[in-house]
Amino acid sequence: MPDVSIKEVAKLANVSIATVSRCINNPEKVTEKTRLKVQDAILKTGYSPNRLAQSFRRGRTNLVMVVLPSVGDPFFTAVMRGIRAAARAKGFSVLIEETQLNTMTADEIGAMLVSNQTDGIILLASMSPFGTEILSAKSKRLLPIVIGCETVSPELADFPSVHIDNVAAAKEATNYLISQGHTRIGMIYGEESSLLTKDRELGYRTAMKQAKLPIEAGWVVEGKLSISGARKATRNLMNHSHRPTAVFCANDEMAIGCLHEVKSSGLIVPKDISIVGFDDIRYAEVTDPPLTTVSQPAEEIGERVMYRLCRRIEAGNGASSAPEIVPHKLVIRQSVAAPAS
Amino acid sequence: MPDVSIKEVAKLANVSIATVSRCINNPEKVTEKTRLKVQDAILKTGYSPNRLAQSFRRGRTNLVMVVLPSVGDPFFTAVMRGIRAAARAKGFSVLIEETQLNTMTADEIGAMLVSNQTDGIILLASMSPFGTEILSAKSKRLLPIVIGCETVSPELADFPSVHIDNVAAAKEATNYLISQGHTRIGMIYGEESSLLTKDRELGYRTAMKQAKLPIEAGWVVEGKLSISGARKATRNLMNHSHRPTAVFCANDEMAIGCLHEVKSSGLIVPKDISIVGFDDIRYAEVTDPPLTTVSQPAEEIGERVMYRLCRRIEAGNGASSAPEIVPHKLVIRQSVAAPAS
DNA sequence: TATCATAGTGTAAACGTTTACATCATTTCC
DNA sequence: GGAAATGATGTAAACGTTTACACTATGATA
Numbered sequence: 001m002p003d004v005s006i007k008e009v010a011k012l013a014n015v016s017i018a019t020v021s022r023c024i025n026n027p028e029k030v031t032e033k034t035r036l037k038v039q040d041a042i043l044k045t046g047y048s049p050n051r052l053a054q055s056f057r058r059g060r061t062n063l064v065m066v067v068l069p070s071v072g073d074p075f076f077t078a079v080m081r082g083i084r085a086a087a088r089a090k091g092f093s094v095l096i097e098e099t100q101l102n103t104m105t106a107d108e109i110g111a112m113l114v115s116n117q118t119d120g121i122i123l124l125a126s127m128s129p130f131g132t133e134i135l136s137a138k139s140k141r142l143l144p145i146v147i148g149c150e151t152v153s154p155e156l157a158d159f160p161s162v163h164i165d166n167v168a169a170a171k172e173a174t175n176y177l178i179s180q181g182h183t184r185i186g187m188i189y190g191e192e193s194s195l196l197t198k199d200r201e202l203g204y205r206t207a208m209k210q211a212k213l214p215i216e217a218g219w220v221v222e223g224k225l226s227i228s229g230a231r232k233a234t235r236n237l238m239n240h241s242h243r244p245t246a247v248f249c250a251n252d253e254m255a256i257g258c259l260h261e262v263k264s265s266g267l268i269v270p271k272d273i274s275i276v277g278f279d280d281i282r283y284a285e286v287t288d289p290p291l292t293t294v295s296q297p298a299e300e301i302g303e304r305v306m307y308r309l310c311r312r313i314e315a316g317n318g319a320s321s322a323p324e325i326v327p328h329k330l331v332i333r334q335s336v337a338a339p340a341s
Numbered sequence: 342m343p344d345v346s347i348k349e350v351a352k353l354a355n356v357s358i359a360t361v362s363r364c365i366n367n368p369e370k371v372t373e374k375t376r377l378k379v380q381d382a383i384l385k386t387g388y389s390p391n392r393l394a395q396s397f398r399r400g401r402t403n404l405v406m407v408v409l410p411s412v413g414d415p416f417f418t419a420v421m422r423g424i425r426a427a428a429r430a431k432g433f434s435v436l437i438e439e440t441q442l443n444t445m446t447a448d449e450i451g452a453m454l455v456s457n458q459t460d461g462i463i464l465l466a467s468m469s470p471f472g473t474e475i476l477s478a479k480s481k482r483l484l485p486i487v488i489g490c491e492t493v494s495p496e497l498a499d500f501p502s503v504h505i506d507n508v509a510a511a512k513e514a515t516n517y518l519i520s521q522g523h524t525r526i527g528m529i530y531g532e533e534s535s536l537l538t539k540d541r542e543l544g545y546r547t548a549m550k551q552a553k554l555p556i557e558a559g560w561v562v563e564g565k566l567s568i569s570g571a572r573k574a575t576r577n578l579m580n581h582s583h584r585p586t587a588v589f590c591a592n593d594e595m596a597i598g599c600l601h602e603v604k605s606s607g608l609i610v611p612k613d614i615s616i617v618g619f620d621d622i623r624y625a626e627v628t629d630p631p632l633t634t635v636s637q638p639a640e641e642i643g644e645r646v647m648y649r650l651c652r653r654i655e656a657g658n659g660a661s662s663a664p665e666i667v668p669h670k671l672v673i674r675q676s677v678a679a680p681a682s
Numbered sequence: 683t684a685t686c687a688t689a690g691t692g693t694a695a696a697c698g699t700t701t702a703c704a705t706c707a708t709t710t711c712c
Numbered sequence: 713g714g715a716a717a718t719g720a721t722g723t724a725a726a727c728g729t730t731t732a733c734a735c736t737a738t739g740a741t742a
Contacts, residue, residue, distance in 0.1 A: 005728060016692045021730060031690065048456040053728035056397035057697060072418045072623075080412060084439070093458075095434050098425070117392040117434075227623060260627040282413075286568060286601040288629045346698055357722045362700060372720065394698035398727060 004045045013041035024049065061119055064309060065095045067109060068124035069194065069225065073253055074281035075298055079124060079149065082302020090310045092119070099125045120144030120309045123159075126195040144312040148305035149296075150196045160312065160321045162305045164328040166196065169294045170203025170248070172330055173276045176292075177246045178211050181338045182274060185213070186244035188223035188233045188254050197225070197250035200278060204248055219244055223254040230257030238265055245339040246274040252281045252293055259287055259335065270337035280331055289334035296328050345386045354382035365390065402460055405650060406436045408450060409465035410535065410566060414594055415622035416639055420465060420490065423643020431651045433460070440466045461485035461650045467536040485653040489646035490637075491537045501653065501662045503646045505669040507537065510635045511544025511589070513671055514617045517633075518587045519552050522679045523615060526554070527585035529564035529574045529595050538566070538591035541619060545589055560585055564595040571598030579606055586680035587615035593622045593634055600628055600676065611678035621672055630675035637669050 010017040015034060022029050023038040030038075041047075055061050066083060068076045080096070087094050095118060097109060109121065123145065147161035177185050187204050190197030201220065208215050218240050223230035230249065234257065237244060249255035255277030262273050269275055269289060277284060280295035304324060311319040351358040356375060363370050364379040371379075382388075396402050407424060409417050421437070428435050436459060438450060450462065464486065488502035518526050528545050531538030542561065549556050559581050564571035571590065575598065578585060590596035596618030603614050610616055610630060618625060621636035645665060652660040 007728080017729085018693080018731075019691060022691090025730080029690080034690080048452055050728055051456050051458045052393075052397045052400065052402065054730085056393045056699090056727090057729045057731095059393065059697080061393065071412065071421060072415060074413060074415075077413045077418070084437075093436050095436065096425075098422075111389055227627060256624070256627055260629075263629065282568060283597070283624055286597055288601075288604065348698080358699085359701075359723080360721060363721090366700080370720080375720080391698055395700085397697090397729090398699045398701095400727080 004047050005050065006047070008045050009038065009041045009047045012045060013038045059116070061117065062092050063095055063118045064092050064120045064122060064306075065097060065109070065118040066122045066124060067097045067099060069099050071096060071098055073225070073251070073279075074283065075251065075253075075279040075296070076124060078281070078298035079302040079305075082299035082304075083122065083306045084302075085299070086303040086306035086310075090306070092306075092310070120146070120313050122305055122309055123147045124149050124305075126150050126193065144309060146305050146309040146312060148301055151199045158321060160308045160319065160323070162301050162308060162324040162326065164296050164301075164326055166199035167203040167206065169296075169328040169330075170200035170250075170278070171207040172203075172328075173278065173294050174204045174207035174248055175211070176330060176332070177248065177274060177276060177336065178207065178213065180246075180274065180336055182244075182246040183213050183339075184216075184219075184242065184244040185246045185248060186219040186221070186237050186240075188221055188230055188237075188247060188249045188258060190223060190225040190250045190254070192222070194225070200250045216240075216242055223249065223257065225251065225253060227253060227257035227260075230254035231261040234258045234261035235265075238262070238267070244273075246276070246336070248276045248278075250278055252277040252279045252284045252291060255291055255293065255335075256283065256287060259291070270335050272340060274336040274339070276336060284331075285333065287335070292333045292335045293331055294328055295331045297326055301326055345388050346391065347388070349386050350379065350382045350388045353386060354379045400457070402458065403433050404436055404459045405433050405461045405463060405647075406438060406450070406459045407463045407465060408438045408440060410440050412437060412439055414566070414592070414620075415624065416592065416594075416620040416637070417465060419622070419639035420643040420646075423640035423645075424463065424647045425643075426640075427644040427647035427651075431647070433647075433651070461487070461654050463646055463650055464488045465490050465646075467491050467534070485650060487646050487650040487653060489642055492540045499662060501649045501660065501664070503642055503649060503665040503667065505637050505642075505667055507540035508544040508547065510637075510669040510671075511541035511591075511619070512548040513544075513669075514619065514635050515545045515548035515589055516552070517671060517673075518589065518615060518617060518677065519548065519554065521587075521615065521677055523587040524554050524680075525557075525560075525583065525585045526587045526589060527560040527562070527578050527581075529562055529571055529578075529588060529590045529599060531564060531566040531591045531595070533563070535566070541591045557581075557583055564590065564598065566592065566594060568594060568598035568601075571595035572602040575599045575602035576606075579603070579608070585614075587617070587677070589617045591619055593618040593620045593625045593632060596632055596634065596676075597624065597628060600632070611676050612681060615677040615680070617677060625672075626674065628676070633674045633677045634672055635669055636672045638667055642667055 006017045006020050009020050013020065015038060019030060019034060020038055023035050027035060064087065066080065071077060084094060121144070145159045147159050149163050151163060151166055174185060185208065187201060189201045205215065218236065221233040221236050223233040237247060247258055249258050255275055259269055259275055262269055267273055275291065277291045277293035280293045284291040284293050347358045347361050350361050354361065356379060360371060360375060361379055364376050368376060405428065407421065412418060425435060462485070486500045488500050490504050492504060492507055515526065526549065528542060530542045546556065559577065562574040562577050564574040578588060588599055590599050596616055600610055600616055603610055608614055616632065618632045618634035621634045625632040625634050
């Protein structure tokens, strides 16, 4: 079955290989009669074009790469679902790289693009060192790169992006806690390197400032974007001499860790401690109590980001590079209540 | 920076393109002096080999495809992590296809292999119709396909596989419930098409039979491998005239849905209903109560399956095709207690 | 009828590698 | 010192497509 090339088809159909190629790619340029002859020969031989040769000749892999912090995070898998749906529609396959795994350096990722292994890249995670590598090539041609979810770092600001307004959303979440009467509000952010959670931290700080509420030292802790990291962070928060009555977590994964740790310590959510998450992953509504969180249109972000990448690949400089802001929504469930005191 | 081919390097270094190629791929076949000259030229031109051309020439994409039910399931993302680590070590990239999304038909997946888009396939989900397509080609050459997690369907039995003994593990889980005094035990299985959860169902049925316990009509329900599906299934179970006192769920995702639904209905876990899951995903220890479940070495399965695929790709028929069984473990947490009655 | 479009097909070059083979220079051995 | 072996490099073919260009036959136009 395999190993049959266009030549065999041509021979069997008694035409040239050019005609066979045309039958497949430009059927309108060929007579009805020969088309049928060739289709018949294709069926008989079981021919299917060698994609390697096609890619090589056309200079296109129809492969895009997505760089994200962790595929394990249900939020990103939701984004991926959108990306994949759009990719499928556009005839692309997608390759995934996790930055958390550190399997590839930023330079290697840049090299993949340059060496034609992929037609484009979607960045769902900030890669600061990557910026410099790319930048050097950038002056020469517009690289097909699109940024999703994250607010972009300054060096990458010229690339198209699709995301919610993370600062505003975090502010809104914090304001909700304030509106419920909380004045001592802590926060668990992700990682130092993650611009994404830095933006959310900024939103939180802005809200606190505008409400003239103090943020005490030790109230803002790193949760490493993981359940276990958040549990550790929560322990620190709980042991604080002036313990917060509410915690804003930069994502749901960490909110789940926080929730569990608070409950393990014998305190009750939301009576003793209120918790707000971020992302609205599917587990958020089955926690006990169900989690109040900020919902993002994850799949939509994925789709849009992929479509923009396609435009970039096809149109090059023609495609716009304006950031695209999609709406977020605060989803109120039962993990927040007025403070006890 | 891009668009510089081996020719430019050759010209700059004053050697033939063959020598440049050798410098890169067989440095030992080239003089120290010329090597340095060429390396210098490579740096100066910023050359990086065109992977498309390489793949084409070598007949290798260094790309493998993984077919799985859903990337959203934390168990599979853990397996993927293992696969990706091994792939990285072996110089492969990995492409993912979800069967739940139905983006590709089995025939299309088979075609990808035949048309050289990927060097091999890892099946983490059964694809029955796929079997027939593959089978026709199988007689001609041993296709590089390896099966993971699932017990294989008869048509695919000749391919190498890596998995736990699902039947034995499910039996063990059920026996644990029996040992705690339960006699009315229900089960939520995954999907009709999933051999994986069918095996677990078989284990459950075997355990019940050996303990001479009846399985009443309506005690075994479909949970669709999702939280919402499991909630619906649980509602049916709870409304049963002769309600089970324990439920064995074919995976943790469904166990979480089940747990939440039971609690929503006002019953207490494990006092009123005991629950056992399967997979030991990372959320399993932060549910309330923490979930008793069967743990699989997910990452290890992923690694092994990828290594076997590599051997298959490299050695062809030389590689063994014996199934590889990895150990499982029942992890006892707090979602099981003796029945109230 | 001679000329010119037009449409269908064939010929051959090109894409950037890798690699078998030929060539040439150097060393080794008798 | 000449023959043979060894080692480094160059030459050119090959991989399977796509596509610009050339060619032929057909029908339309003057």
